[in-house]
Amino acid sequence: MSQSQIHSIPLYFGQKKEATINLPHFLGQLVAETRRRKVVPVVITYAVVGWLILQVAGQTFEPLGLPEWGIQVLIVAIVACFPAVIFLTWLVDFKQQGIMFDLPLWRGDTESPIKQKKSSQLFAILLCVLVTAGTGALIIYLLGQLPKSSKTVTETVTETKTSEYPVNSIAVMAFRTFDGHTDSDYFSAGLAEEILNFLAAMKEMNVAARTSSFRFREKQLNIREIAKLLNVKHILEGSVRREGDRIRVTVQLIDGVEGYHEWSKSYDRKLDSIFAIQLEIAAAVVNELKISLSLDSESILQETPAENIEAYIFYLQGREKLHSSQDADVMMTAKKLFNQALKIDQSYAKAYAGICAADLRLYQISNDPDDFESAEEACDQAKRLSNSLSSDIQVVLGRLYRYRGWYQKAVNELNSVIRIAPTSPDAYIELGEVLSAQNKVDEAEAAFLRAVDLKRNYWKAHEALANFYYVVERYSDSAKAYEIVTRLTPDVAGNFAAKGAVYYMLGDMQKALVAYERSLQLKPSRLAYTNIGSFYYYLGQFDAAVKMQKLALEYAPDDHRVLGRLAESYRFIPGKESESRSAYERAAGLALDNLKINSEDWSTRGALGVYYAHLDRFKEAIELLELAVNQSQRHPEVLYLQALVFLKVDKSKAALTLLEEAVKLEGVYRQFIAADPDLQILKENERFIQLLPAKIFTG
Helix, strand or coil: CCHHHHCEEEEEECCCEEEEEEHHHHHHHHHHHHHHCCHHHHHHHHHHHHHHHHHHHHHHCCCCCCCCHHHHHHHHHHHHHHHHHHHHHHHEEEECCEEEECCCCCCCCCCCHHHHHHHHHHHHHHHHHHHHHHHHHHHHHHHHHCCCCCCCHHHHHHHHHHCCCCCCEEEECCCEECCCCHHHHHHHHHHHHHHHHHHHCCCCCEECCHHHHHHHCCCCCCHHHHHHHHCCCEEEEEEEEEECCEEEEEEEEEECCCCCEEEEEEEEEEHHHHHHHHHHHHHHHHHHCCCCCCHHHHHHCCCCCCCCHHHHHHHHHHHHHHCCCCCHHHHHHHHHHHHHHHHHCCCCHHHHHHHHHHHHHHHHHHCCHHHHHHHHHHHHHHHHHCCCCCHHHHHHHHHHHHHHCCHHHHHHHHHHHHHHCCCCHHHHHHHHHHHHHCCCHHHHHHHHHHHHHHCCCCHHHHHHHHHHHHHCCCHHHHHHHHHHHHHHCCCCHHHHHHHHHHHHHHCCHHHHHHHHHHHHHHCCCHHHHHHHHHHHHHCCCHHHHHHHHHHHHHHCCCCHHHHHHHHHHHHCCCCCHHHHHHHHHHHHHHHHHHHHHCCCCHHHHHHHHHHHHHCCCHHHHHHHHHHHHHHCCCCHHHHHHHHHHHHHCCCHHHHHHHHHHHHHHCCCHHHHHHHCHHHHHHCCCHHHHHHCCCCCCCC
């Protein structure tokens, strides 16, 4: 075989024609033509210019508000155009005569003109095929990376970001009202909430929290924005119109990613068919999303909320109040609405549960045993009348048992709720409260965090976590949580008062007073007044302290804590000894009543010990404080109170030992030790001086 035959490449164009190219000669001519046609400088110039374009784009797209995918488009365009640039550089020549198409691929060949022309044509064809194939392959590859549908780049990027939303995720928006009646606002909101509750009770569904979705009621946002903010794939919205005894409900299920309607339907029926409508809508949503339900979830769609529609409307209004602020007057209004429902339907178990919840909150505010007795009676009625398991009723029962000190019974009830409604934040909140009362700090924190995680915009979950941190004296964490609470509830006075108490414990008096003042601007309350009174007490302004505690008593006349603070303020005002003793006596009687309800309440037992000490009942005081210290597992609050009692009976060394232990457990007590009027008799003691903070408590 000759050398020329070894380096020849056969090209077949059909069955009979054959052409050959001498490979060394071919490569030499190719290099010569590349130089002559100046391909390399053009390629280098193109690469540099493309790189510069991408650098400028990377620095300017974001400040100009241009989408991130624009840079990706530029990269694709620059790479895709590269083969075309090489081809045009080879083909087109700029001369004095103008633009010339230099199609022959080389000149000066020693072969005959016919052969040269033939091989030039073959090489031109080969080059065109290679360029076309390369460009086509690149385009096909890029198209393969895109979604199969013909969407724009914007839609593609949006889909990429939102494709993580589960198919079973949905937000139920507050239904709109079109009939102009005030009652219909509660009715439409309640209708949407019942549908939400039905869906949320199904473990197969991922439903956004009511407080998260209902906050968009008055806001003008498009569906895609709402879906993105709530991290859901679907949105259910609707409207309600009532005319006499008839109701028209229109609902739409919308794809939150694409923004198009998936399903819609109108229901025009008599008002007493509303319960059937709720169940039909919930079932239709599940069916449209093609969700397979368990037997437990299917049974939820058979539940009937109430027998009487008018009773149901009153119940919805009462529940709306329970979900708003936790102030005493709001709870009283809620009770009236629940009682209105019971006048119509005396067997309405959930209305009794609502009364129980309102009375327990009133008891928490006032410490009045009558409120607790009323709550216990209502909860017993709810339990007796309930035909099936209900998370609303069981959570309230768990709360009642906690107030009673029946902690294990409460835990059993709440675990039962979590089994049937694993996404209920209220169940986890109440479980956290019970575990906290049992001093199971880590487990309690986990329960509160779980409640927050389930519904990020549920202010009650954040409030429960903030209060927990306050109780366990993690005041910095509590302050952070209360900042979230007040941001979510800018019009709830009680939450600002609680935030003020946290900053008060942190020694940040400026932030504390700002929060208290905001609370009083929104609505005067026991909490704000009594805490401001304590602030004045530690500053030595006892007349102002008495004034604040008297104002607090107007909102909670049977709260032993307020009476105790009033009594201690009177002690330092000359001529007010009898008023002080009278306040201590009343405080002691109310504290005893509270202990009859919950004998495990070590905080109240410790306070009672202090009251007895100032009533000269020293033996009982010491016994009560010893028991309280043991019950609390030596909580610094009780150690501090025990130190005050020991000081009262001239046991200063024992008192100092207790104060040292309290400070070791929680350093925040240093500031109160420095400012407490009862401890000023120790100000010359070296051990006492060691307990003082670097910065003294001031206004």
